[in-house]
Amino acid sequence: MSNYATPILTTDRLTLRPFTLDDAPDLLAVFSDPAVMHYWSSEPWTSVRDAEAMIEQALAGYREQSEVRFGIELAATGQLIGALNLHRFFPRNRRCEIGYALGSAHWGKGYASEALATGIDYAFHELRLNRIEADIDPRNTASGALLERLGFRKEGYMPERWFVHGEMADTVNYGLLRRYWDERK
Template sequence: MSSYPTPILTTDRLTLRPLTMPDAADLFAVFADPLVVRYWSAEPWTSVSFAETAIRQALDAYRDGSEVRFGIELADTGVLAGTVNLHHFFPQNRRCEIGYALASAYWGKGYATEALEAALDYGFHELRLNRVEADIDPRNAASAAVLERMGFRKEGYMPERWIVHGEMADTVNYGLLRSYWDARA
């Protein structure tokens, strides 16, 4: 089994780091916001216990090295503003999936792009991934813009793949190859 450590990464405005139990209140604030989970197949969190469970799962992933889960911390305030995760690794094929969420108060400021750029660079250059995949609801134009800014390409469309907040929702599949990533530079 491969091991995927979660290091601490820094950018101009962010620190990407492992989650810890003291992050529970900030993490709860992110996922309790209906705007953040609008396109997720889960309801907004209703109690900080959801955050505590998510952090326990992250701690397990750190111990067994099965996922790379970053908390996105604002460097100037120390506030945990979201998460970015590399998960569902397929070591034989050097690929995984990426997921991310950012508190709505921080949308439109370039933080998601900055966080994904750091996580993807780590994945491609330190973990030696060849491919990273994402799937999003096609109505989530902001997320599509972030992925496309990173060099992801639309690769497929799956109608009615999820039930999101009681309604059928489609998926757009995106892929990013290391060769695309390296060509950006």
């Protein structure tokens, strides 16, 4: 794949932009928070090296143009508060997966919805994708509600798909078609 460059996207309150190594401390703050990682498929990060490894993976994706990974930044302050990833592209089928995390201090302010809507619109209208998929832990009701508000539809349930935090965890699969997205507008 050689056509998935990560641009800079802006909203009134946010900037979605490529990561830099300078983002490591802010990224660590997001992903070391047990509340953020409660439904994530890995343990909370414990060192800045964890953040640097994620950024190095993002930088490789930028060079290869194989993933679109955004840092979510507050426009007013420049503080990095989260991440939004479009990944696992299937170009022939015009689809990808989406993943996201937002620092818990910024929950409930509409930032996740704003960031995802901007990333989704970019995926459908600039990358010309037809489908975006997400999978979440069904106990993560806030994430499920966010996806549904954005037009994603529940498409499947997979029991005991992940072993996370010492227990088996289920997955709910969501899908969003470009036509669903465009019908919302």
